[in-house]
Amino acid sequence: MTDEPTAKRRRIFSGMQPSGEAHLGNFLGALKPWVELQEQHDCIWCIVDDHAITSGSDPKELPRRTFDLAVSYLAVGLDPEKAILFVQSDVAEHTELAWLFNAVTPVGDLERMTQYKDKSQQFESVPAGILNYPILQAADILLYRADAVPVGEDQRQHLELTRDIARKWNAAYGDYFPEPEGLIGTVGRIVGLDGNAKMSKSLGNTVGILADPDEIWGRVRTAVTDPQRVKRNDPGRPEVCNVYTLHGHLTDPLRVEEIADQCRTAEIGCVDCKRILAESISETFAPMRERAEHFRRRPDEVRDVLDHGAERARAIARETIGEVRERMGLDWRSAVPSG
Numbered sequence: 001m002t003d004e005p006t007a008k009r010r011r012i013f014s015g016m017q018p019s020g021e022a023h024l025g026n027f028l029g030a031l032k033p034w035v036e037l038q039e040q041h042d043c044i045w046c047i048v049d050d051h052a053i054t055s056g057s058d059p060k061e062l063p064r065r066t067f068d069l070a071v072s073y074l075a076v077g078l079d080p081e082k083a084i085l086f087v088q089s090d091v092a093e094h095t096e097l098a099w100l101f102n103a104v105t106p107v108g109d110l111e112r113m114t115q116y117k118d119k120s121q122q123f124e125s126v127p128a129g130i131l132n133y134p135i136l137q138a139a140d141i142l143l144y145r146a147d148a149v150p151v152g153e154d155q156r157q158h159l160e161l162t163r164d165i166a167r168k169w170n171a172a173y174g175d176y177f178p179e180p181e182g183l184i185g186t187v188g189r190i191v192g193l194d195g196n197a198k199m200s201k202s203l204g205n206t207v208g209i210l211a212d213p214d215e216i217w218g219r220v221r222t223a224v225t226d227p228q229r230v231k232r233n234d235p236g237r238p239e240v241c242n243v244y245t246l247h248g249h250l251t252d253p254l255r256v257e258e259i260a261d262q263c264r265t266a267e268i269g270c271v272d273c274k275r276i277l278a279e280s281i282s283e284t285f286a287p288m289r290e291r292a293e294h295f296r297r298r299p300d301e302v303r304d305v306l307d308h309g310a311e312r313a314r315a316i317a318r319e320t321i322g323e324v325r326e327r328m329g330l331d332w333r334s335a336v337p338s339g
């Protein structure tokens with residue numbers, strides 16, 4: 001597997017679970033790179049609501065969360081003119097292909113997945129979906145015969161499984177699926193404001209991309225800094241401080257260098273440093289807030305984007321499923337003598 005994308009135009013697939021409005025970690029770790037990728041490649045961006053049900057999502061909340069994530073997709077600049085944007089459950093071929101891939105996926109491979117080992121600890125009786133989740137991921141990618149997938153370190157193992165499934169299926173039924181490559185390093189793990197865990201809404205260590213400046217400051221002021229910098233006059237260590245890392249993503253590079261120097265010499269206090277970060281976040285989010293407001297006032301536009309995206313996705317998906325069904329012998333009509 002090569003880690004470096006070539007300049008060649010590729011078909012790229014990725015998706016995000018519908019957890020409502022996207023947050024800073026989603027933006028920096030995935031959505032921002034996606035916006036860049038859609039400029040050079042044929043991208044398919046999905047909201048993977050079929051995946052959400054495996055973790056017991058609330059059926060009353062799920063539609064709203066899906067809609068809110070769609071608004072976030074559009075607000076950050078994912079562009080239906082440049083990429084396909086759709087909701088997974090609108091294209092039933094995802095779950096059909098996942099079922100068909102059960103035929104070539106050893107249970108042992110699924111049980112070895114680190115995420116399965118972690119997640120299954122949370123259940124007394126483990127739902128089969130927790131085990132089979134990576135098969136649906138493989139189906140998501142291979143349904144579009146995508147040849148590249150932006151992945152962070154934590155998804156590398158699942159991508160390997162997708163490649164294995166493609167290989168095993170091709171060996172059983174004839175060459176058809178590409179083995180998708182990982183665009184490693186295009187997306188990444190963003191550490192939360194607690195300075196410890198990956199940014200996530202459930203841990204409350206992040207800030208929503210549609211938050212206003214007051215909310216942003218309310219969240220950023222709680223951010224953990226260099227633990228050795230106890231007093232204002234103590235020199236700080238930007239290299240161990242997550243506030244500084246976030247500056248690297250969001251603040252003007254010259255100012256970031258200046259902050260590092262001022263931190264080491266205790267010229268800047270952590271409160272002021274966080275204020276600058278909050279301003280940088282606020283400036284980054286401002287155009288997104290505006291675009292989100294536009295789409296919130298016009299929900300029909302969001303629905304049309306997703307409907308049109310699903311139509312385009314379905315056209316590719318149907319072609320794949322037709323070929324797969326035929327090769328797997330699920331075309332009984334071919335046995336009916338004509339005439």
Ligand code: SF4
Nearest residue numbers: 236241244263270273
């Ligand atoms: Fe971190 Fe900024 Fe405080 Fe330095 S001044 S320790 S970079 S918050």
